[in-house]
Amino acid sequence: MAKYIPDIGSRRWVIIAPGRSTRPDQAEKKPTHPACPFCEGNEASTPPEVYRIGMGEKDKPGWQVRVVPNKYPITDMHEVIIHSTDDGKDIEDLPLDQVTRILIAYRDRYRAHDNDGQVLIFCNHGFAAGASLKHPHSQLVVVPRQINLDAVSREPVANVIEDNTFYITYCPDFSQWPFEVWIAPNPPAGGEDGKFSSVPDSQLADLSLVLQSALRRIRKAQDDGYIRSVHEAGAFVYNYYIYHGENWFIRITPRFVHRAGFELGTGLNVNVTDPTEAARILREIQI
Numbered sequence: 001m002a003k004y005i006p007d008i009g010s011r012r013w014v015i016i017a018p019g020r021s022t023r024p025d026q027a028e029k030k031p032t033h034p035a036c037p038f039c040e041g042n043e044a045s046t047p048p049e050v051y052r053i054g055m056g057e058k059d060k061p062g063w064q065v066r067v068v069p070n071k072y073p074i075t076d077m078h079e080v081i082i083h084s085t086d087d088g089k090d091i092e093d094l095p096l097d098q099v100t101r102i103l104i105a106y107r108d109r110y111r112a113h114d115n116d117g118q119v120l121i122f123c124n125h126g127f128a129a130g131a132s133l134k135h136p137h138s139q140l141v142v143v144p145r146q147i148n149l150d151a152v153s154r155e156p157v158a159n160v161i162e163d164n165t166f167y168i169t170y171c172p173d174f175s176q177w178p179f180e181v182w183i184a185p186n187p188p189a190g191g192e193d194g195k196f197s198s199v200p201d202s203q204l205a206d207l208s209l210v211l212q213s214a215l216r217r218i219r220k221a222q223d224d225g226y227i228r229s230v231h232e233a234g235a236f237v238y239n240y241y242i243y244h245g246e247n248w249f250i251r252i253t254p255r256f257v258h259r260a261g262f263e264l265g266t267g268l269n270v271n272v273t274d275p276t277e278a279a280r281i282l283r284e285i286q287i
């Protein structure tokens with residue numbers, strides 16, 4: 001069981017989840033792992049699946065996206081969404097159809113847990129972003145409603161990078177990380193603007209397009225030297241999450257920098273790249 005500890009003064013909470021420390025850590029033995037539990041054919045090494053897109057029987061090969069309970073949960077409901085059978089390719093390199101399937105899985109699992117609490121879907125890409133297995137995947141956690149989530153609400157649109165029928169991509173003025181990118185529904189054109197669970201199938205292809213495009217642009221900005229990463233050469237490290245509440249958005253935070261003592265001690269973030277400049281660079285990049 002996860003234990004929730006409040007801090008009365010700041011209304012922040014910490015989750016004590018000691019079982020997490022025993023999870024396997026490929027970060028120690030990258031780049032390959034002989035028995036990746038998320039690869040096709042190794043279905044028996046995960047807890048029984050709760051959802052799949054694709055063919056085949058439960059816990060057998062044939063799937064395209066597979067969802068299983070997390071063996072080392074942070075909260076009492078915690079799932080892993082395996083992006084594809086490909087052990088190496090993630091959103092930025094998968095076929096667009098596959099990215100759309102991942103988003104369908106996000107939306108469907110959000111719906112499945114909508115009455116259980118606050119649903120947070122997030123992706124840690126790269127060991128330095130907190131991933132403990134290399135095989136690309138996202139996670140869904142359900143946090144009880146009485147726990148106050150200290151998450152920023154949707155920022156006003158500014159510094160636009162691109163848009164399509166249903167979505168708009170931008171670098172908010174309140175960007176805490178260099179080259180931070182947000183994706184939000186494009187309301188004038190009818191983008192679904194409630195919680196993420198309400199997004200219809202017909203809008204998810206558009207969303208996959210801007211999500212993949214944003215990640216490719218950020219990677220290219222790194223490759224072209226517009227920003228230097230603290231991580232090993234060529235490593236592309238980022239997190240993104242889908243805001244859990246009304247007025248949903250996706251927030252992508254590339255991890256070009258470390259957070260350090262000043263940030264920890266003050267709660268203030270230092271962003272070394274002006275979001276206006278970041279948006280200009282990302283907009284002009286050819287992908």
Ligand SMILES: [Zn+2]
Binds near residue numbers: 037039040086087135
């Ligand atoms: Zn794998």
